[in-house]
Amino acid sequence: DDPCSLNIESANYAEHWCSLLKKTETPFGRCHLAVDPTEYYKRCKYDTCNCQNNEDCLCAALSSYARACATKGVMLWGWRERVCNKDVGSCPKSQIFLYNLTTCQQTCRSLSEGETHCLKGFTPVDGCGCPD
Known part of the structure; x- marks a missing residue:
C-alpha cells in the first residue's frame, strides 16, 4: 500500500x-x-x-x-541550502560543514599517523569536518 x-x-x-x-x-x-x-x-x-x-x-x-x-x-x-539545512549550522565551532568529506580529511590523527587510515576509493559524504 x-x-x-x-x-x-x-x-x-x-x-x-x-x-x-x-x-x-x-x-x-x-x-x-x-x-x-x-x-x-x-x-x-x-x-x-x-x-x-x-x-x-x-x-x-x-x-x-x-x-x-x-x-x-x-x-x-x-543541495542542503534549500532543504535539510539543520545539519549545516549544527557543526561544532572548530568545524565547518563540507559536502566532500573523505577518510583523508586533515585531522590531528591523520597528520600524526600519516595516510594509514586513508581509504582510496572512498565515496565522499557530507557533514561536519575540519577546515583546511
Missing part, C-alpha cells in the same frame, strides 16, 4: 520536497545524466510518507541520491 494515500498532508509535503530530485534547475539536476532520479523520487515519497518524522526520512532519501551521485563522480554542492 502507498502510505501517501493515508495522509494528504504528508503526501503534499513529500511531493513538494521529493520533486526537487526530478527538477533540472535544482542542484540534483546536475546528476540526472549519471543517476536517474526516478527510483530515488519514488522511494523518497514512500519513505517520507511512511515515517513518523517526515523531515528526517526526507533528508535521508535526498542524501541517498546525493551519495549515489558522488559514487558516480558528480558532487552535488549546496
